Amino acid sequence: MLALLHTSPLHVPVFDALRDEHHPGLELRHRVDPDLLARARREGPEAVAVDVTAALRRAVDADVRAVLCTCSTIGEVAERAAAELGVPVIRGDRPMAAEAVATGPRIAVLATVESTLPPTLALLADEARRADRPVHARAQVVPGAWTRFEAGDIEGCARLVAAAADAVTDADVIVLAQASMASAATFTTTTVPVLSSPRPGLAAAARSARAPLG
Numbered sequence: 001m002l003a004l005l006h007t008s009p010l011h012v013p014v015f016d017a018l019r020d021e022h023h024p025g026l027e028l029r030h031r032v033d034p035d036l037l038a039r040a041r042r043e044g045p046e047a048v049a050v051d052v053t054a055a056l057r058r059a060v061d062a063d064v065r066a067v068l069c070t071c072s073t074i075g076e077v078a079e080r081a082a083a084e085l086g087v088p089v090i091r092g093d094r095p096m097a098a099e100a101v102a103t104g105p106r107i108a109v110l111a112t113v114e115s116t117l118p119p120t121l122a123l124l125a126d127e128a129r130r131a132d133r134p135v136h137a138r139a140q141v142v143p144g145a146w147t148r149f150e151a152g153d154i155e156g157c158a159r160l161v162a163a164a165a166d167a168v169t170d171a172d173v174i175v176l177a178q179a180s181m182a183s184a185a186t187f188t189t190t191t192v193p194v195l196s197s198p199r200p201g202l203a204a205a206a207r208s209a210r211a212p213l214g
Helices: 011-022 034-043 045-059 075-080 094-103 114-131 145-150 154-166 179-187 198-210
Strands: 002-006 028-032 066-069 089-091 106-111 136-141 173-176
Touching: 002 011, 002 045, 002 198, 011 028, 011 179, 011 198, 028 045, 034 045, 034 114, 045 066, 045 075, 066 075, 066 198, 075 089, 075 114, 089 198, 094 114, 094 173, 094 198, 106 114, 106 154, 114 136, 145 154, 154 173, 154 179, 173 179, 179 198
Parallel strands: 002 028, 002 066, 066 089, 106 136, 106 173
Antiparallel strands: none
């Protein structure tokens, strides 16, 4: 079984659909805690580190083989909690970051909330060090997109993000920093590769959950 920690209930059907399409038979257990993101936005991710660990601990029982944190803002603090939990904690955006670094050095990062930018840029720098590849990442928040997402206007949010992606002309790859932005890729017309985290993140977590014990 794979447990997932989300900061929005809107992620649940997205990951269920990806499981049904790519990982049939994988049992998912969802835990949603919007307050973690709300506080991290106000106070910074480190301010909620203890609460993230507690939320992850509540998500883990004898049947859970791994945990996937789908929120990029708290992903770093979630990843660090693995040592206390006894099971792997997969940061949902790490596989996407590794792919971005492998694609090219000029990385454009789009986000809908400011709090996502520092951890995402730090993650890209970490993956660049691991791969021993130079990168130049720049980031921007898409105005108005988060307001639409919070209101439940998923398509409106996606179209704003897609328009911002289409305006990027001097990058080798575009990173959609948050899982909530993934559907924007369906509306883009740019020839620059556009990466999002849900599919590769779930794939990495599924591999971990299905890995032999011991």
